Amino acid sequence: MGEKRRLNDLRMALLPILRYGWYNGQIMKLNREEVLHIARLARLGLTDAEINRLREQLSDILENFEALQQVDTSNVPPTAQSIPLQNVTRGDEVADSLPQSQVLANAPRKDGEYFRVRAVLE
Amino acid sequence: MITHQLTIHEAHRLLKARQLSSVELTKACLERIQEVEPKIHALVTITNELALSQAKKADQLITGGDIHPLTGIPVIIKDNMCTKGIPTTCSSRMLQNFVPPYDATVVEKLNNCGAVIIGKANMDEFAMGSSTEHSAFFPTHNPWDPSRVPGGSSGGSAVAVATGEAVYALGSDTGGSIRQPAGFCSVVGLKPTYGRVSRYGLVAFASSLDQIGPLTKDVTDCAIVLNAIAGYDNRDSTSVPYPTPDYTQCLTTDLKGLNIGVPKEYFVTGMQAEVETALRAAISKLEQLGARVDWEVSLPHTPYALAVYYIIAPSEASANLARYDGVKYGFSYQDTDSIWEALEKTRQFGFGDEVKRRIMLGTYALSAGYYDAYYLKAQKVRTLIRQEFDQAFSKFDALITPTSPTVPFKIGEKVDDPLQMYLSDVCTLPINIAGLPAISMPAGFGNGLPIGMQLIGKPFGEETILRVAYAYEQATDWHKRRPQI
Numbered sequence: 001m002g003e004k005r006r007l008n009d010l011r012m013a014l015l016p017i018l019r020y021g022w023y024n025g026q027i028m029k030l031n032r033e034e035v036l037h038i039a040r041l042a043r044l045g046l047t048d049a050e051i052n053r054l055r056e057q058l059s060d061i062l063e064n065f066e067a068l069q070q071v072d073t074s075n076v077p078p079t080a081q082s083i084p085l086q087n088v089t090r091g092d093e094v095a096d097s098l099p100q101s102q103v104l105a106n107a108p109r110k111d112g113e114y115f116r117v118r119a120v121l122e
Numbered sequence: 123m124i125t126h127q128l129t130i131h132e133a134h135r136l137l138k139a140r141q142l143s144s145v146e147l148t149k150a151c152l153e154r155i156q157e158v159e160p161k162i163h164a165l166v167t168i169t170n171e172l173a174l175s176q177a178k179k180a181d182q183l184i185t186g187g188d189i190h191p192l193t194g195i196p197v198i199i200k201d202n203m204c205t206k207g208i209p210t211t212c213s214s215r216m217l218q219n220f221v222p223p224y225d226a227t228v229v230e231k232l233n234n235c236g237a238v239i240i241g242k243a244n245m246d247e248f249a250m251g252s253s254t255e256h257s258a259f260f261p262t263h264n265p266w267d268p269s270r271v272p273g274g275s276s277g278g279s280a281v282a283v284a285t286g287e288a289v290y291a292l293g294s295d296t297g298g299s300i301r302q303p304a305g306f307c308s309v310v311g312l313k314p315t316y317g318r319v320s321r322y323g324l325v326a327f328a329s330s331l332d333q334i335g336p337l338t339k340d341v342t343d344c345a346i347v348l349n350a351i352a353g354y355d356n357r358d359s360t361s362v363p364y365p366t367p368d369y370t371q372c373l374t375t376d377l378k379g380l381n382i383g384v385p386k387e388y389f390v391t392g393m394q395a396e397v398e399t400a401l402r403a404a405i406s407k408l409e410q411l412g413a414r415v416d417w418e419v420s421l422p423h424t425p426y427a428l429a430v431y432y433i434i435a436p437s438e439a440s441a442n443l444a445r446y447d448g449v450k451y452g453f454s455y456q457d458t459d460s461i462w463e464a465l466e467k468t469r470q471f472g473f474g475d476e477v478k479r480r481i482m483l484g485t486y487a488l489s490a491g492y493y494d495a496y497y498l499k500a501q502k503v504r505t506l507i508r509q510e511f512d513q514a515f516s517k518f519d520a521l522i523t524p525t526s527p528t529v530p531f532k533i534g535e536k537v538d539d540p541l542q543m544y545l546s547d548v549c550t551l552p553i554n555i556a557g558l559p560a561i562s563m564p565a566g567f568g569n570g571l572p573i574g575m576q577l578i579g580k581p582f583g584e585e586t587i588l589r590v591a592y593a594y595e596q597a598t599d600w601h602k603r604r605p606q607i
Contacts, residue, residue: 041489067426
């Protein structure tokens with residue numbers, strides 16, 4: 001299972017190169033496996049109808065965004081946010097925090113003073 | 123005088139003169155809610171009891187002579203801002219039962235002014251949408267024509283103000299979500315400069331673009347609310363430690379010496395003729411008021427803003443929404459022993475179509491192999507868009523555009539066509555990309571449907587756009603018209 005997944009991940013990582021030929025080609029419609037791959041990365045369950053609809057819609061949207069590749073951005077730095085603040089730190093000061101009962105109040109499953117989760121290792 | 127139609131400054135004057143009590147004003151709004159809510163569905167939660175107890179307290183404050191311009195005035199909060207002890211759903215099944223243990227900074231600030239919180243407003247789920255049709259609960263209707271959308275994502279907030287369910291409202295704006303519904307409902311909506319208002323307690327959608335702002339009946343009210351919510355907050359590391367002016371001091375009717383630019387790229391594809399006519403008339407009015415207008419400004423990267431936005435915003439959203447895992451709060455799928463199945467089904471059943479679409483789009487743009495082509499490329503073009511605005515603002519004090527290329531569209535018209543829906547934000551989203559302040563205000567009607575005008579300012583230049591907006595407002599009477607509902 002793990003082996004198959006890794007192979008699949010590798011194939012998916014190479015897909016952009018196949019798809020674009022280094023970003024110069026036309027985008028093709030997303031296939032079902034690609035949609036499922038993205039859904040798995042996002043931990044998002046999808047029905048068959050949703051997968052088909054997303055294939056169409058995401059392909060359409062991405063095709064429209066191809067226009068961006070025409071913009072010359074050589075020597076242009078990226079902007080992550082728009083204000084001139086950097087490395088904002090806070091003082092190391094003791095302050096009140098929420099009481100445990102309030103932190104746990106919205107928890108779907110709890111066990112005493114803990115959040116209860118399912119086993120991570122199968 | 124119809125009580126529910128009062129502005130903040132009118133109500134404040136009456137409260138101060140003891141010609142009206144906060145309880146009376148609050149009851150007038152609650153009655154208005156009973157009257158119009160079945161037709162427009164603007165609210166997710168109505169907080170009758172809280173509102174009346176806050177109103178009583180406000181009346182005591184006023185009797186004691188302790189009155190802020192917002193004391194005793196009913197407000198509606200968009201349902202993505204945390205309100206302690208009051209459900210905060212983001213109009214999503216995921217948070218349908220979520221009750222925050224703390225207040226957002228803006229809510230805390232309003233409470234400190236003696237505000238009266240009367241309800242929480244419907245919105246597109248997690249603020250993703252332009253019509254409020256993507257609410258998981260119900261769509262909100264435009265009070266000027268209930269067969270049409272009110273805009274979004276702060277549609278409930280805009281409708282609540284337009285109909286007098288509250289005197290004012292708070293919204294949030296990631297790509298136009300305050301301004302576009304303000305334009306569609308003929309109210310005033312301001313997106314402040316990124317960093318001007320604390321985002322602490324605002325449920326995150328796209329963290330580098332989100333900003334909270336007021337929706338009000340006129341420009342004076344907008345300045346009053348901005349005064350109350352602006353300012354540095356050490357709980358939001360992107361809030362800026364700059365001093366905040368008194369925004370009501372900049373409201374003058376003379377525009378002599380102001381240079382205003384009209385970027386021609388905002389007047390092209392898909393724009394309705396009535397919108398263009400109204401905007402040209404409004405700009406001529408500003409010239410009459412003394413402003414120097416350049417009609418031929420060019421911001422050539424504008425056409426790329428849509429793609430930049432719909433790569434960056436979903437990318438940030440896909441990361442922000444990773445927290446909904448059904449463990450700490452929110453909807454949680456229980457019927458399995460597998461952690462992976464629980465995660466996938468929690469998110470499958472908890473999120474609606476548009477949210478899923480954006481999570482998928484963002485995850486794709488950030489995934490191995492596509493990051494450079496999409497996300498990094500979009501961030502670079504973001505730099506060019508910002509630089510272009512900076513250059514324009516070396517010559518102009520403000521820029522003016524329509525808020526939306528069209529009047530409000532029909533409910534159902536675009537809901538199954540995401541690209542068409544995205545295009546309705548084409549005039550507003552470049553401003554979030556650049557982090558600038560912008561206000562939408564009433565600028566006329568086309569066949570009885572509202573048309574909005576957008577004024578864009580330089581970073582932390584809210585005073586200038588408020589001044590222009592105020593001068594235009596005082597010279598026109600669009601803002602005095604109310605929907606017949």
